[in-house]
Amino acid sequence: DAGVIQSPRHEVTEMGQEVTLRCKPISGHDYLFWYRQTMMRGLELLIYFNNNVPIDDSGMPEDRFSAKMPNASFSTLKIQPSEPRDSAVYFCASSSQGYEQYFGPGTRLTVT
């Protein structure tokens, strides 16, 4: 299996621009998680889906953040408008049972 795939690996954008991060989970996995990692706050769970349905989005920091999972093999995390404090590494992870999660390589986002 190719593992969890994330794109792009690096994203540099200007403040105010829309950013879309993409994730393809491991085939057959029914849970998908979005995390954010920063030096100050460590790893934070933003949102997770089960069978394409959002279950818990309490970690989404603001209305500027939104996530979708239109099908079992694709999810997006969108930030609109982006701000410098959104600079972080964003990870996607998937799981077949909700407990043992497998992480993608991450997207490093820099907002200038």
Added chain:
Amino acid sequence: AQSVTQPDIHITVSEGASLELRCNYSYGATPYLFWYVQSPGQGLQLLLKYFSGDTLVQGIKGFEAEFKRSQSSFNLRKPSVHWSDAAEYFCAVSGGATNKLIFGTGTLLAVQP
């Protein structure tokens, strides 16, 4: 509240020496416990997991961890560290009605030649 504590932010060991990374958790129900490793610029890789049964679990890369319920601990060990083990290590807990992973703050391991 559910939490994970990794008391050591940074540890340096010599290559070939033994290693123990500490992890304490607070969880109301029977926990599911994990150790992940993150190399620079990489994602998190699952080293090992504990769900139930034998309290000593073996993982990849020669790592093992022991679940001690009485001490609420799940320490990670390796008998002989290799230079390639230099990375950041995260302990995490999950279980019960939620599928969320609660991560510790991580321990950064440096390996001296």
